[in-house]
Amino acid sequence: MKALQRIGAVVAKELRQLMRDRLTFGMIVGIPIMQLLLFGYAINMDVRNLATGVADLSGTAASRQFLMDGFHTQVLEIRYQVKSIKALEQLMREGKISVGVYIPPDFERRLQQPDRAAAQLLIDGSDTVVQGAVAQLARISTGSISPPLYRPGTFETRTYYNPERRSPVNTVPGLIGVILTMTMILFTAVAIVRERERGNLELLINTPIRTSELMLAKILPYIFIGLIQVTLILVVGDLLFRVPIRGALLNIYTVALVFIVANLALGLMISTVAQSQFQAMQLTFFILLPSILLSGFMFPFDGMPLPAQWIAEVLPMTHFMRLIRGVVLRGASLPELAGELAILGVFILFALSFAIKRFQKRLD
Amino acid sequence: MNAELAIEASGLNKMFGPVHAVANLDLAVPRSRIYGFLGPNGSGKSTTIRMLCGLLTPSSGQISVLGHSIPRDAEALRMKVGYMTQKFSLYEDLSVHENLRFIASVYTLERRAAKAQIAESIERYRLGALVRQRAGTLSGGQKQRLALAAATLHEPQLLFLDEPTSAVDPENRRAFWESLFDLVNEGTTILVSTHYMDEAERCHALAILDRGKLVAEGSPADLSRDIDAQVILVRVNQPRRAGKVLHAQKWVRSVAQIGNELRVLIDKGHAEAAQSTRDLLGGAGFAIDNCQPALANLEDVFVAATLQGKEMRAA
Ligand SMILES: Nc1ncnc2c1ncn2[C@@H]1O[C@H](COP(=O)(O)OP(=O)(O)O)[C@@H](O)[C@H]1O
Ligand SMILES: [Mg+2]
Numbered sequence: 001m002k003a004l005q006r007i008g009a010v011v012a013k014e015l016r017q018l019m020r021d022r023l024t025f026g027m028i029v030g031i032p033i034m035q036l037l038l039f040g041y042a043i044n045m046d047v048r049n050l051a052t053g054v055a056d057l058s059g060t061a062a063s064r065q066f067l068m069d070g071f072h073t074q075v076l077e078i079r080y081q082v083k084s085i086k087a088l089e090q091l092m093r094e095g096k097i098s099v100g101v102y103i104p105p106d107f108e109r110r111l112q113q114p115d116r117a118a119a120q121l122l123i124d125g126s127d128t129v130v131q132g133a134v135a136q137l138a139r140i141s142t143g144s145i146s147p148p149l150y151r152p153g154t155f156e157t158r159t160y161y162n163p164e165r166r167s168p169v170n171t172v173p174g175l176i177g178v179i180l181t182m183t184m185i186l187f188t189a190v191a192i193v194r195e196r197e198r199g200n201l202e203l204l205i206n207t208p209i210r211t212s213e214l215m216l217a218k219i220l221p222y223i224f225i226g227l228i229q230v231t232l233i234l235v236v237g238d239l240l241f242r243v244p245i246r247g248a249l250l251n252i253y254t255v256a257l258v259f260i261v262a263n264l265a266l267g268l269m270i271s272t273v274a275q276s277q278f279q280a281m282q283l284t285f286f287i288l289l290p291s292i293l294l295s296g297f298m299f300p301f302d303g304m305p306l307p308a309q310w311i312a313e314v315l316p317m318t319h320f321m322r323l324i325r326g327v328v329l330r331g332a333s334l335p336e337l338a339g340e341l342a343i344l345g346v347f348i349l350f351a352l353s354f355a356i357k358r359f360q361k362r363l364d
Numbered sequence: 365m366n367a368e369l370a371i372e373a374s375g376l377n378k379m380f381g382p383v384h385a386v387a388n389l390d391l392a393v394p395r396s397r398i399y400g401f402l403g404p405n406g407s408g409k410s411t412t413i414r415m416l417c418g419l420l421t422p423s424s425g426q427i428s429v430l431g432h433s434i435p436r437d438a439e440a441l442r443m444k445v446g447y448m449t450q451k452f453s454l455y456e457d458l459s460v461h462e463n464l465r466f467i468a469s470v471y472t473l474e475r476r477a478a479k480a481q482i483a484e485s486i487e488r489y490r491l492g493a494l495v496r497q498r499a500g501t502l503s504g505g506q507k508q509r510l511a512l513a514a515a516t517l518h519e520p521q522l523l524f525l526d527e528p529t530s531a532v533d534p535e536n537r538r539a540f541w542e543s544l545f546d547l548v549n550e551g552t553t554i555l556v557s558t559h560y561m562d563e564a565e566r567c568h569a570l571a572i573l574d575r576g577k578l579v580a581e582g583s584p585a586d587l588s589r590d591i592d593a594q595v596i597l598v599r600v601n602q603p604r605r606a607g608k609v610l611h612a613q614k615w616v617r618s619v620a621q622i623g624n625e626l627r628v629l630i631d632k633g634h635a636e637a638a639q640s641t642r643d644l645l646g647g648a649g650f651a652i653d654n655c656q657p658a659l660a661n662l663e664d665v666f667v668a669a670t671l672q673g674k675e676m677r678a679a
Binding site: 002005006008009010012013016017020021198199200201202203204205206207208209361362363364 | 414417418419420421435438439442443445447449451452453454455456457458462466467469470471472514
């Protein structure tokens with residue numbers, strides 16, 4: 001009962017300070033919106049005149065017709081005509097083209113075989129704009145082309161440099177991970193360091209509050225903030241980019257909640273180690289970068305070298321990516337995700353115990 | 365252990381790397397008294413207070429505060445002591461009232477008791493007009509009153525005040541000390557650090573600290589009486605030059621100019637101090653207006669005590 005009163009006192013105080021600190025408050029709303037706009041527009045941008053190379057090894061009337069139809073949308077613009085797929089790859093490496101169209105010598109024969117792709121689209125996957133645009137194009141053109149010659153699956157699309165093609169449906173849930181990692185860790189990472197820098201800690205540790213109570217009280221307000229951010233991302237993602245919310249909403253929030261707590265505990269851990277707010281921020285970015293790069297958000301997890309995979313397994317974000325993709329893309333239920341949830345649970349227990357053990361009600 | 369004592373410490377040491385911040389300190393603070401730490405900056409006042417609160421671990425030594433062994437039982441002490449830090453440590457972005465409510469809650473005062481206690485503190489420390497103001501915008505004296513209100517909200521038996529008046533004007537300082545005597549009347553024990561002589565003068569008992577060492581202890585009156593030096597006041601035509609001449613003597617401990625007068629501290633063992641001062645200055649051609657012994661004040665005690673420390677170090 002007394003413990004609750006003490007925790008409540010600190011939680012109320014934190015929330016009050018939060019509302020008054022314009023910078024933090026701005027970050028709560030600003031970071032998600034900024035990130036969404038940055039990544040979101042990259043996905044949905046209306047792209048025209050992408051530099052394209054063509055290797056038409058078939059050279060038949062059918063292939064010429066096919067190319068004409070393919071280019072009438074003006075998304076692609078033929079800049080180079082070459083003789084081999086190797087030459088296309090070379091052009092792409094040099095950055096001269098973003099898209100390559102390869103029509104094999106047996107194009108017409110392939111068209112008759114429904115189980116084989118008749119042609120190949122080579123896409124520079126390092127550029128998400130191109131990727132998104134061409135992915136759309138491949139859908140549109142196959143749909144609009146007259147039946148005898150064209151059918152779904154005419155193109156075999158091959159994305160270079162980023163084989164796991166990201167679609168908006170895939171990116172927005174991933175963004176929840178990036179945004180929560182950034183804000184949640186940062187907020188708690190500075191939470192205790194700031195009190196130390198401002199001198200408040202000397203007063204606080206002389207009160208009867210227990211270390212575990214203080215740690216909990218530092219986390220609780222931000223759980224609430226984190227859930228607000230998740231809502232913000234889902235709503236804005238839907239409004240601006242028409243990224244539909246698939247998967248059960250309750251599952252999305254449950255998964256996000258566990259991930260939020262994991263990040264807050266991690267931030268608290270940082271807070272008990274860092275000597276200054278600046279150091280706390282540095283440590284936050286030290287975790288944020290591998291989280292973005294190694295978690296499977298940017299690059300496919302299985303394609304990474306083993307040591308990178310081991311590092312990734314330690315990051316909460318990796319497990320969140322699996323969870324949220326499971327929920328959103330596969331419509332997985334919570335029991336099916338129990339394993340990954342349990343890993344995050346263990347992570348939370350470890351980080352919290354570390355922070356409580358490490359934080360002393362002492363100045364030395 | 366003595367039940368009459370609020371604080372007992374023996375052989376207390378604190379090292380910060382090579383810095384010996386507190387050296388072999390023995391302390392006995394009686395209950396329901398104002399006990400002062402007098403010392404210049406860096407003499408170890410804050411460090412000692414922090415060790416007594418259990419916020420710093422002593423390098424060596426024993427501490428007992430209100431019967432609890434510190435730092436082992438520091439948590440048992442939290443409800444019984446109040447601590448006003450040297451640097452303002454309440455939340456600057458919260459209002460006066462919000463700060464007090466926060467303190468009342470972390471000390472788990474019952475809701476109704478808290479309300480009454482806060483109202484009383486606001487009245488007592490003249491914060492009525494400021495309740496809605498953010499703590500960060502208060503003046504030095506107002507901050508100090510708020511800090512004292514916060515430190516006493518849970519009615520502690522023992523109060524640590526670390527240089528509470530350093531940012532406060534003389535009038536507010538007087539009012540502040542009135543509040544302290546009210547608290548002592550109610551039974552509170554107060555340990556206060558200061559570097560102001562006039563404040564030290566008001567304490568029931570004093571410890572004079574110099575570079576981490578306790579160099580003198582006792583009531584201000586006893587300290588003045590037992591001073592290890594003689595005080596001579598000299599009125600002379602060229603005080604600055606006369607001071608230099610005096611200072612060169614082995615038996616002169618220190619010379620301070622106060623207005624046109626020189627206040628001279630002379631070795632206790634030196635016989636006929638006033639006469640030899642008169643002889644010395646007369647012989648050097650100064651016109652002496654007046655030269656006679658005076659009662660020692662705390663500043664003399666402080667200077668004599670700290671010089672003694674210096675000599676002992678040199679020896
Ligand atoms: N946390 C610390 N780390 C290193 N040195 C310290 C620390 N705190 C105090 N000191 C040193 O200990 C000495 C005593 O400091 P302090 O107790 O603050 O003196 P006072 O309060 O009398 O001004 C000083 O030399 C100071 O520099
Ligand atoms: Mg100090």
